[in-house]
Amino acid sequence: MADSPVTASPNLPCPRTPSTQQDFLDLFDRILPSTYLDPMKSGVGPGYELFQAFGSVGERVSLAISRTACQSFVGSATGGSFATVTVQLFRQDTITRVTVLRGTVLLCSASGRRFTTNADVHFEPSQTGPFDVTATSIEQEYEYNVTGQRTAANGPTIQVRQIPDATGGSPAALDQLGADRGITRLVGEDDQQYRVRIKQLPDTVSPGAIRRACQRAFRPWNHGFAFVETWDPELQLAYDIPNGGVDGNPAVGAYDDPVNYPLQNLMCDAAFFRGAFVIVVDNLEPIYDVGFAYDDPGETAADYVSPNTNGMHAIPAYDLPDDSPDDAIYGCFDGIDQDRNAVYAGLADVIDLIKPAGVSYTFLMPEPGKTLFPLSP
Numbered sequence: 001m002a003d004s005p006v007t008a009s010p011n012l013p014c015p016r017t018p019s020t021q022q023d024f025l026d027l028f029d030r031i032l033p034s035t036y037l038d039p040m041k042s043g044v045g046p047g048y049e050l051f052q053a054f055g056s057v058g059e060r061v062s063l064a065i066s067r068t069a070c071q072s073f074v075g076s077a078t079g080g081s082f083a084t085v086t087v088q089l090f091r092q093d094t095i096t097r098v099t100v101l102r103g104t105v106l107l108c109s110a111s112g113r114r115f116t117t118n119a120d121v122h123f124e125p126s127q128t129g130p131f132d133v134t135a136t137s138i139e140q141e142y143e144y145n146v147t148g149q150r151t152a153a154n155g156p157t158i159q160v161r162q163i164p165d166a167t168g169g170s171p172a173a174l175d176q177l178g179a180d181r182g183i184t185r186l187v188g189e190d191d192q193q194y195r196v197r198i199k200q201l202p203d204t205v206s207p208g209a210i211r212r213a214c215q216r217a218f219r220p221w222n223h224g225f226a227f228v229e230t231w232d233p234e235l236q237l238a239y240d241i242p243n244g245g246v247d248g249n250p251a252v253g254a255y256d257d258p259v260n261y262p263l264q265n266l267m268c269d270a271a272f273f274r275g276a277f278v279i280v281v282d283n284l285e286p287i288y289d290v291g292f293a294y295d296d297p298g299e300t301a302a303d304y305v306s307p308n309t310n311g312m313h314a315i316p317a318y319d320l321p322d323d324s325p326d327d328a329i330y331g332c333f334d335g336i337d338q339d340r341n342a343v344y345a346g347l348a349d350v351i352d353l354i355k356p357a358g359v360s361y362t363f364l365m366p367e368p369g370k371t372l373f374p375l376s377p
Helices: 021-031 034-041 048-071 173-180 191-199 207-221 270-274 338-354
Strands: 084-091 098-100 105-107 114-117 121-123 131-137 158-162 225-229 276-281 360-364
Touching (some): 021 034, 084 114, 084 121, 121 131, 207 276, 276 338
Parallel strands (some): 276 360
Antiparallel strands (some): 084 131, 098 121, 114 131, 225 276
């Protein structure tokens, strides 16, 4: 039976809506005599500010309760997100030329929370600003949704003024719920897909579970894999297997056999042969590769796109085209494709969690352009 595809799981609404300060003030109106509240509300006598403070405290507590309820259930919890805000940079000094570089750390004057700027801001000698620039919080938390219109007191030259509120910050509650169940988010997996896996019953131990884990890892990149148990005839490890293998099965990993397949010197001991399996992983194309090749002939952005993964690899360091595309990525020495490596590392982490106890396994990877078996879809 074919494995069922992973489908999206809707994000349910939060189970509790927070009350506002006005909700609590309306409550005071209902439970207290008007002859007691009206004089304070009209300004005849002091004291109503205390009720406003009580309402503000109630609003904060209600918001905390609502967030806790929302993020405690897989159906309504969400992954983390960074808060963003637009701030203004200005100054009094107009003598020097100043550039505030992208990544400059901005410190909230009251809370000490930190944001980093998302672009360079240039001050010419005659310019005082203000110049708008967006900034992003350094952590994914609600507390970074700070209120606006605050002026920083520190900074001898450049001052920062926050106009709107910072919004969008939230903790990675869904990821924590998944971690509690031993289920980590896969590379490129959105909240809905991740929520489906968390809500499913554990899929472990069986060969089918191993295959499904491999499918989830490689399907987003349009690549395949092969799952072979060591006793399977497809995995032949004998000396001098004839060309074409035995009974139509290819000679996989035959010892020092350069004819049938380049994988060599894979020999099974008694323990590995009796209780192990082999996962042949496809050689993924680049996803976001910041390494580079000398004399790469590519000239346009399309030349650096991976057909299957829709990823990118960096344009060459030497012989850089004069009209290099703006949307290409640029390489560096010893640069690697961390996203591509994470696919393999993430799959290994999943296999370690779901494989039977006492059973070992190994990964094999073909050379580029070659395949061991017809790869699983």
